[in-house]
Amino acid sequence: MKRYSIFSLARNALGHHANWQAAWRSPEPAAEYDVVIVGGGGHGLATAYYLAKEHGVTNVAVLEKGWLGGGNTGRNTTVVRSNYLWDESSAFYDFSLRLYEGLSKDLNYNVMLSQRGLVMLFHTHHEEMMAQRLAEAMRLGGIDSEILSVSELKKLVPILDTGRDIRYPVRGAVLQRRGGTARHDAVAWGFARAADDRGVDIVQNCAVTGILREGGRVAGVETTRGTIRAKKVGIAVAGHSGVLAGMAGLRLPIESYPLQALVSEPVKPVLDVVINSGTVHVYVSQSDKGELVIGAARDSYNSYAQRGSFPIIEDQMAALVKLFPIFSRLKMMRQWAGIVDVAADASPIIGKTPVEGLYLNGGWGTGGFKATPGSGWCFAWTIAKDEPHDLNAAYTLDRFSSGALIDEHAASGVGH
Amino acid sequence: MLLIECPFCGPRAEVEFRCSGEGHIARPETPENISDEAWADYVYMRTNPKGLHFERWMHQHGCRRWFCVARDTVTHKIRAIYKLGEAKPALDEPKTEGEGA
C-alpha cells in the first residue's frame, strides 16, 4: 500500500492525480477462507481489519451485496459520542471513541474526526433529573460530561431559542466535549484500504443467499457468485440481520425500520456543535460544506424500503424551526433513509450464535456508527478466539433468555 | 403516506394510526412450565420478514380499536385488513426484488 502523506499528495498533483494507486483490489472470491464476513459496511470492514491486525487472521473475505458503505454506514448522520447510562455501554462506547481518536493515524486515512462537542438538551423536569443521572454516571465511568445552564448554553449556541414562551422551553443540556462527528465514507474506505493491505479480500456485488451448515457447524455461504466455503462466518448486515439469521434457521430479538435524515442547502458557519433534543425530537449539526445535517426519530412500522415516511419529516422540521427560528427559510436539498436493526433493549449483539462457527454482529439500531471501530475490534476478538472479550461479554444473544438486558432506550437521546 | 382502511371507520391517513408490530403471537398457555428460551421467544424474538408481514395496528386518533394488517415491508403495499381473532388470510408471498440478498 502506498501511504498517503503531504509528499504523496504533492507528487500526485504533478501527475494531475491520474496515478493514484487503487485504494483496494477487487479480487475474484476464492473457493475457501478461514473467515467470511457478510456485509461490507463499517462494522464488517473494521472486523476484517482487526482480525488481520490484532489476530494475524488474514485469510478473510468481506462479502458485500452492493458497494462498500452503501448501507447505513454511508447514510448516517455521523455523530460519535459515548454518553451512555449503563456500565457495559459506557465502557464499550468510550473504548470505541478512543479508537476513533487514533483512527486516522492508525489507518493512514483521514476520517475527519471532529470533536466539536455534543449537546443534549433537556426541556422538562423529568428529563433534567435523567440528564443529571446520566452526567454523573458518565463521570463515574471516567467519561467527560458537563451540565450546562440555559445561559451557558446560549453562549455556546447563540442561535438556539432559549425563550420561555415556546411550547417546550429549554432548561439546560448535557455536554460531552469529546463527542462530535466523523466522515462516514472515510471510515468505510479507510478500514477497507487498511484491511486489503493486510491481505483481506473485499468482494463487492456479492450477495449471500444461504448459510451452509454441516453437522450443526457452519461450513460456508452460498452467494450470487457461487459457493464460498469458510471455517467461520460473521454476520454484520445491520437492517438485514433478521434475513441472514433466517438463513441459518435463527430468530432474533431485532426488528428493522427506516431511519431517515435530511440535508439543507449550504450556508455560512452558524453551528459548531452537534445539538440534540429528545423531547421535540430533532438533532442537527453543520457539515464542513455548510449543509445542516438533520436527523430524528425512526419510522414507526417495519420496513426494508430505504425511504422514510413523510410525517416524520414534518415533525422534525417543526421541531427544528421551533428551536432555531433562524432556519425557517432554509431549503432542504436531500432526504434518504437507511434500514436500522433495532434490538428489544436498544443495545447491540456482538457474539456467538447457537450455530457453531457462526457469529452475529447486529442490533445497532439508530446508533452504530460511533461504535464502528469498537464493534469491529470486539467482533474480531470473538471470532478469532471463539469467545467474547470483556468489553462485549454482556452483549450476547442469550441475554434475552437470561434477562440480563442492557436497556439503553432512554440514553440514546432521541426517543426511538 | 399510507392510506389505511380502518375496518370500523373507513380510509384514514397513516398519522391517525399506531403500528404495534407483529401480530398472531400467542401467549404460551402455561408460562410457568416453559423454558426461559421459549419465554424469550414469545417476549422478544420476532419474524421481521422482508416481504409479507402480518401486523397489529390501532386506530389511535379515531375509534381506538385494534385490527390486523397484512403488509409488504418492501413496497409497503397493504395486502389485507381483517379483524382481531380472524385467521391469517392466505396470500401468495411475492418474490421481492433482492430477496435473500
Ligand SMILES: Cc1cc2nc3c(=O)[nH]c(=O)nc-3n(C[C@H](O)[C@H](O)[C@H](O)COP(=O)(O)OP(=O)(O)OC[C@H]3O[C@@H](n4cnc5c(N)ncnc54)[C@H](O)[C@@H]3O)c2cc1C
Ligand atoms: C439516517 C441514519 C442516521 C444515523 N445516524 C447515526 C449517527 O449519527 N451516529 C451513529 O452512531 N449511528 C447512526 N446511525 C446508525 C449507523 O449508521 C449504523 O448503526 C451503522 O452504520 C451500522 O454499520 P454496519 O456496518 O453494521 O451496517 P451497514 O453499513 O448497513 O452495512 C451492512 C452491509 O451489509 C450488506 N448486506 C446486507 N445483506 C447482505 C447479504 N445478503 N449479502 C452481502 N451483504 C449484505 C449491505 O448492503 C450493507 O452494505 C444512523 C443510521 C441512519 C440510517
Ligand SMILES: [Zn+2]
Ligand atoms: Zn377506526
